[in-house]
Amino acid sequence: MLALLKSRAWQLLALVLAALLLWQSVGHLLALRAADKARADLATERAAAAAAAAETSERYRKLEGTYRENLDTIARESDQAQARATADANAARAAAGRLRGDLADYITANRAAANARAAAGQCAPDTSALDLFAELQRRADERAGALARIADDARSRGASCERGYNVARALTKFD
Template identity: 90%
Template sequence: MLALLKSRAWQLLALVLAALLLWQSVGHLLALRAADKARTDLATERAATAAAAAETSERYRKLEGTYRESLDTITREAGQAMARATVDADAARAAAGRLRGDLADYITAHRAAANARAAAGQCAPDTAALDLLAELQRRADERAGALARIADDARSRGAACEWAYGAGIMMTLPARPSLLESR
């Protein structure tokens, strides 16, 4: 009887071991399937990420090209504005030269008339006021011209800077859709 119990115990132990082996095999197969699914999911996600990165890169490349074209246009227009300002400044300098010439003619005529009156014995010529007026006008004109050149240059450069900033902002808006939605 003891031998029978021993044999049954060994048989039961063998069945338990077989069940555990089966359990382990099934678990191993399920783990292999889960690993294969994870590899497939990872490969799919990597491909999707690579496609999204390529699309984003292309979008940024196009935006950069547009931005460079905008900057070229802005630079060209700023150069044209500065050239117009230079032409206007040259015209103002020419007008100032004519005004100085007219003033010099007036002073010369006034001196001649004063000298003629002095020769006739009427009064002694006093040209100090005219000389002072001519000197003040010359200094004011020179300073006004210098300030106008500075102002024209600053205005042209400032406008170009504003245009470039606006182009940069317009470039970043399509790149960040969240900004477009909030506006």
């Protein structure tokens, strides 16, 4: 009887071990299946991420191209505005030169008339006020021209900077 009981115990132990081995094998197969599914999911996610990255990269490449084109346009227009301002300043300097010439002609004529009156014995020539007026007008005109050049330059550069900032700001806005 003891031998029968021992043989049954060994059989029962073998069955339990076989069941545990089967259970472990099934668990291993399920783990392998889950690992394969995880690998497939990971590959799918990587492909989707790569496609999204490529799409985003292309969108930013186009945005950068647009930004560079806009900056080139702004620089070109700024140069044109600077050239116009320089031409206007040159025209203003020419007009100021003509005005100074007219003033010099007037002063010459006034001095000649004053000298003629003095020669006729009417009064003594006093041209100091006229000379002072001519000098003040010349200085004021030169200073106004210098300030106008500074203001034109600052306005043109400020407008270019503002437009460049607006283009960069538009670039950073996301849809």
